[in-house]
Each structure stands twice: as C-alpha cells, then as structure tokens.
Amino acid sequence: MSQLPLRAQLASALGRTAATLSRATGRGDGSVIGGRVGLMLEPDLLRQLAADRRLALVSATNGKTTTTRLIASALRQLGEVATNAFGANMPAGHVSALSSAKDAPYAVLEVDEKYLPEVLDTTQAGVVCLMNLSRDQMDRAAEIWLLAQKWRRALASRPTLVIANCDDPLVAWAASGAARVSWVAAGQRWREDSWCCPECGGPLDRKGADWACRECVFRRPTPSWVLDGEDVIDPRGQRWRLDLQLPGQANRANGAIALATVAAFGLEPGHALLGLREVTSVAGRYTTVERDGRSLRLLLAKNPAGWLEAFDVSDPALPIILSVNAQGPDGRDTSWLWDVDYRILMGRPVLVTGERRRDLALRLYVAGVPFQLCDSFGQAVAVLPPGRIDVIANYTAFQQIRTEFGRAE
C-alpha cells in the first residue's frame, strides 16, 4: 500500500474516532457515521483508500452480505482483507471498512445495487460479482430493469473482470456488455421478474436452466463455472463438493460465485473451500438462539425471492414463526406479501407476529393456510411447546428479535 496523502490520513483517522465513539456510546457499530465523517473531511477518500488494493465488489438483490463474507473468508488465506462485514453497503460504509484495515492488500465490499456504478467508478475495482436481481422494496429501491440498464452502462468498456450469474437473465444482460466476464451457472429460483427479454422485451423461452429470447439473439451465455447440486464444477471440469456450514441452495449459489471470484485472485477451489467452510452465521442469519427449552433458528427474508430461499432452508417438520414489519429499511409497502406463495407452509403450526401481522394474516387467510395471530414475538414463542422452531422475519423484525436475544451470533 502506498502512503495516503496527509489530508486523507487525517480524514480516515477522525472517521475511525467517530466510529469508536459511536460504538462506545451504544449508538451502533459505527461503520456508517465513521465513513460519513471521513468523507466530509475528504470527499476523495474512498478513491484514495481503494487505490493500490486488489478489490472485489459484490452486488445483488439477495445474498450479497453472505457472499461478501464467503469471499473475505477465503481471501484471508492470501493476506489481510478489508471488508464491510456488517452490511453497511453504501460509500460511507466502504470508507469505514477500508479505513479500519489500512494496510490490507485485499478488499471485498458489499455494494448496494443502486450505488454500484458510482462505487465502481470511484474505486476502479478489478473484480465485480453480480448474482441476481429481483423485486425488492420498490417504495425506495430502483426499478430493476432500470437498475440492470445502469449496471450495463457502468460495466461497458471497462477492464474490470465481471463474475456474473448467467442463470439470471437481467444479470446476464447487465454483464454481457463488459469486456471480460466469467460466467457462473449459479441457478435462479425466483423467475417472476425475468419472463421477458431485457434486450428487446420479447418472451424468453426456458428449457431447464437454459433460456433464450424468441425474438432476438439474446440468450444464456455459456458458463465456465457450474453449480451442480452440492458440487461446483470449475472451468477445467474438476468437481468440488461445497460442504458449506451455511444451509440451503441459495448459499450454495453464493459459494459458487465466491469460488469463481477468488479464483480471479489466484486462489484455487481446494484452498478457497477451507475458508468458505469456516463461515457459520452471517450477521445473525442462520443462528440458533435458546429460550425456555425452545431452540429458535433465525432466518432473514427481505423480499419474495428471499422468502423462497428461507422456505428452502426451513425444516417442514417444525413449527414456524413469521414476523413482518414495514419500517423504512423493510419498505413501507407490504404488497410483496402477495408475491410469496405461503401454501408451502400448509400443515405446519404457523404463528404470525410483527408490526404488520394483520397484512400477513389476511395473506395467509386468502391462501387458505391456517395460522395463529400473536401480539408479540415472546407470545408466539410461549404458545409453542419446547423444541425446535424456525423463525422467518424481514429486516427490522429480524433485528428486533436479535436485540431481544442480545444480538448473539
């Protein structure tokens, strides 16, 4: 790492102080405020902090925090890694992450979808990985076709290596204008946002994992990495059993993307997997907490595609508590509940809580899924007999539950 200019050093140091103060006074983990202070003092700070590092950016609607964690865990075998582990995924969070690991030669940053073009431009990252795009909190997030178009423009004629999921047509379209792409067949469970060709609007014909536009030449690119059940097949045709500690198909997809990404840093799958398998829980997700003889496994689902992934991980033999809020970070609009098919829960004890439990109650009623409404999470837990329980919650509902249990990982 070359020496930062004096102004940037000062901005970075004051930002870290602000972060420490914020943590010490119990206001949060400090990663946003610290970065904000730094950027206020030196607006060019992110560019300067990113320079001379080998940097990967990770963006998607779902799985970016987990994939960032998997990549960072693997890269640590090569040296120190700067990363925004707590999901502060806008420029202030990036400044904070890079600033707190000044000498790390490697960096992996999770990036909010909307900020990707800006952050790519500022940091000139050498590697970008893109996993999926689907409907998500549209009262505040960008429309996804528009987002894909912005990604496409940002990636065109840039030397960056793009690691992209070729099974998601919107992602494939966004990445296909880039000069260098390593395609990964990581799968696509949620398809409701990609029935039409992003290039021309024509219908996409699908056959298994393959897809092609009926009206123009746009079609699924040929992957060099393939996720095949529990295994990843690398570009040389070698098969690797993932054996992650994180559960479910969505995490295997994240694992496949992570393997392809760290390969670009010179890390072979055999070595990379040792790092990937160390990750057990990401910001409380998949954690099990205990209360009064009940073991509650916490699953986060922020949008329809995320709910499908959570259902995939959830054990159909267990009772389930669902908690839904509609605060700012969740999206104030609960319409998305109607895009989730809850009938898969039929036959299990279903308890409904959260600030918008009445929205969810009506949704389940119309779907014909029996449920019990509970005024609080504690009440829902108490209603169920001791034993294992799965919990699916959206963003702030999840944070509330974690806070109740002391945010234990």
Place this chain on the structure above:
Amino acid sequence: MTSHLRLVWIYPDLLSTYGDQGNVLVLEQRARARGMSVETVHVRSSDPVPEQGDIYLIGGGEDRPQILGAERLRKDGGLHRAIGRGAALLAVCAGYQIMGTVFGGEEGQPVPGIGLLDISSGRGERRAVGELAAEVDPALGVPTLTGFENHMGVTRLGPGVRPLSRTIVGTGNGDGTEGCYAGKVIGTYLHGPALARNPGLADLLLAWTAGPLAPIDDTWYQRLREERLAAVLPG
C-alpha cells in the same frame, strides 16, 4: 347469480411488479366463498387475450414493460372486444395509464394508450409514494379506499369517465381525485393488491358480473382495513 367466474390476468410477465397477483387471489377467494367456481387464465404478453372472460385484471410495471404492454394490447385487440361485450376490468397503476389515450414514457415522451378510458396521463414533478385513503363515489356504494401508491403519473380525467374517489390522504390522479371508472372499467393508482384492502371494490366487480352477492366472513379483511385507515386518517 352466475355460478362460474372466468378471471383473466393480463400480462403477468410484463405488468406484475408488486403483489398484483393479490387481486386475482382475492377475487378467487371471495367468489369461491360464495359457492362460485373460478377459472383463472394468466395471459403472457406473447399470447392473445381471450375474449370470453368475466373480469380482466392488469397490473403495474416499469416504463419499458408498460410501453411494450400497451403496444401488444393494441395490436391484439382482445381486451377491447371483451370490454365491448360487457366484461369488467380492474386496471392498476401502469395498467391504469395504459387504458387512457396517452401516457408518459421513459423520458416523459408521450406514448399512445389503448383508449378504453377517457383519460390522459403524463409525468409529474415528483414520485408519489405512500399510504392513500379516499372517499369513493357514493353511486358505487363502496367504503373508503385504502392502499399504497407508488408512481410518478399525473392523470387528467375526460368527460367520458367519473372519478372513482376523492383523496383524503395521498396523491392519486393529482387533482384531488383518485382513479376513475366508466361502465364496468375501473382504473386506480392503488398499486399491487388493491383489492386486499378494499374487499368492497372486489365485490363491486363480482356483483357486476354475477349479480347480488351473499355476505361472507370478512374478519381478516376488516381487521387490516381498520388498522390501515386508523394509521393514516386524521383524528
């Protein structure tokens, strides 16, 4: 009362951005609760719109899908023929704008609609995002509308339509009214599952098709309505 209901959901592949499926599910549930059998057809944008449906639904979407949807509906002509023979239609958000003579495209350019409603839409100054509540035209006998809007459209109503409601909270058409109707065609800016929070509107569509309806258990609908209206209405 008609015992068989044919629902047609138009272009879920293009115009179904956020929970629009909810309107289909609510109509199905409320029809079945009254002993009707229901047949639902999902019409992809590459397929012709069938003419024999009873209630047609079209949802919201982004700019490009909206323009594509309007082009395909105009070329197809099936929806016009269905409305011509007396079918009902609920058009939501982007789908609502498409029903007019013109709407605003990606750069605000005028794009021709399909002319089923006497309205014209353009782009407003700022995005209207948030809860909406509105008093429905008393002639329709439907209680206060509640829902969520998320759009940049401003819609001018012509003499061939009547406002669906007058806004208490929210933006709607932009002139103090929200949505419109003419014959059995209803348009609204309440996006996504508008009928989930407005079962009265769902029953209006059903009654237009099937005649007078028997009362059904409305508990969960009413509990949600009460909460949402209490959250936004003054006093």
